[in-house]
Amino acid sequence: MIIAHRKPLEEIVEMLGQLNPVLVLGCGGCTSICLAGGQREAEQLAADLREDYGNRGGQLEVNTYTIERQCNADFFADIDRLAGDYQAIVSTACGAGVQFVAERYPRLPVLPALNTDFVGFDKDVGWYEENCRTCGDCVLGETGGICPVTRCAKSLFNGPCGGTRADGTCEVDPDIPCAWFEIHKRLREQGRLELITRVRPAREWQNQIRRTVIQEPYRERYGK
Amino acid sequence: MAAAQQATVDTGKVKDLLAAHRAEMKRYLSHCMHCTLCAESCFLFMARDKDPRYMPSYKVLNSLGVLYRRRGRVERSFLEKIKKIVWRNCVLCRRCYCPVGVDIPRMIALARAVCRSQGVYPDFDEQGHQESWL
Amino acid sequence: MEEFIRGPLVWIAFAVFFAGLLLQGWLFFRNTSPRQRRRLAVPEPKKKKPQKDKKTPLTPAALYAWLVNGSSACYQRHWPRLRRTVLFTHPFMTVVTVVFHTFLFAAPLLARAHNELLRRGLGAGLPSLADAAVDAMTLVVLLCGAIFLWRRLLVRRVRAITTFYDYLVLAITLAPFVTGFMAAHHWLDYHTVILVHIGCGELMLMAIPFTKLGHMIYFFLYRFLLPGEYSFGQGSRAW
Known part of the structure; x- marks a missing residue:
């Protein structure tokens, strides 16, 4: 929401x-x-x-x-x-x-x-957390359901960077857990740690233009 | 909310709203064939063991239908009742399908507008809202 | 009374029927305006003109390819939406309603006795079907009507929204067919039955524009002219 x-x-x-x-x-x-x-x-x-x-x-x-x-x-x-x-x-x-x-x-x-x-979820009444940057290129399947775009300060597709502290927090703020450290933990629990070594092509963040979605069955209807 | 609940209904306001959409809505209401073929298009109907109370036609006839039948002369307790129908039993996803072509979502939206005009609307931070509304 | 039902009321009924349909159509066009639609925030989609393919010689191979590719493209394009319509959620009811509505019009329009009356009155009538065929159509209409009645009485979800008015309208619709069948077979006193049959027919004609039977005209107005997810074509009018 x-x-x-x-x-x-x-x-x-x-x-x-x-x-x-x-x-x-x-x-x-x-x-x-x-x-x-x-x-x-x-x-x-x-x-x-x-x-x-x-x-x-x-x-x-x-x-x-x-x-x-x-x-x-x-x-x-x-x-x-x-x-x-x-x-x-x-x-x-x-x-x-x-x-x-x-x-x-x-x-x-x-x-x-x-x-x-x-775009986020309800933590409790009146308390919400950000969970999705609607980047249009979802990698959650490979990152243990933790979004690196939203939760890594650098939005890295391939992490972690060198800034992870010893206790697993981010160099930007000691209160923020390092997203890639969390991803590592989660994947290890799931026994799918090999996924973290997969290299994802860096995303092109610049020159974002307005996006349009027309679902497949409706292409004909709108002549696209 | 307690004060609002005791307040009476401003019938004039309700009548104005109903009158503004009368031509469209009365026609839709009179052309609902009560055939129930809209039922399967409602995901809530499907998810609630095909309970007839979740049929789009049931929801419309028992909210907006009654408002027009009573010409807007309703009590607050009735608005509280249809609040459950038009908000809890319907998320207004606009996916309902009527074979005749009745625009069900707009009728639900009008029923909601009537409730809103009397200060009847869901409180998303009320106790237990997750259970009752979402 | 008898003279009235056989004479003037026939003309009154037809006049009310046609005038009522015109009135309802006029009301619809008065209450909807395409100007409103143009105010919509989201511009209407522009339709691309389909490119005309170069004509290929009609060989058996080309015909085969056209059939196979065409039908598979057609299937892929329309199946996802078609699947969610009542044709697939309620195949039985779809067949029943389509058959019901077809014969509802065909039986009275193609009945020999009706057309004979028309020829006597107006000098022209539609071609007629054999009596047996019209009888069969009438019985099918009544069977479909019985299915509707059975749904009203016994199916939980239909019962949940059924009112007295639904039974009344169903009775108004079926009465001319019951009495017509009885009259055609000279059951009971023919004179009385035919009078009741004429009266029921006149009642139904006059009821169509002003009851929910008005979906006879509004089905087309709603489906073709109002824009919506399920309308045929784009729809050009708005409420």
């Missing part, structure tokens, strides 16, 4: 500038599950904005509406009706959702209320 957290209120206020009235658009998808941008958080943000403007002697007309997902056109019917009444939309979706809204209402400033952090 996509994990995000709310931007500092001052930053959102600065983005808004003189824009008034404003619609805070909540998202019922990932950001509501990670407690960053669901209906409750959107309403909280609206209340915070109202209070902030009030404290400075101003007044911000702000309403909230939450749709089930901001990354799919199917859920925008109500916003299509409402959007015209506002000067700006503050979206509490992930970066993809914000761009989707901005593309749908190109004349309206659409502002992000969140910083989108990563």
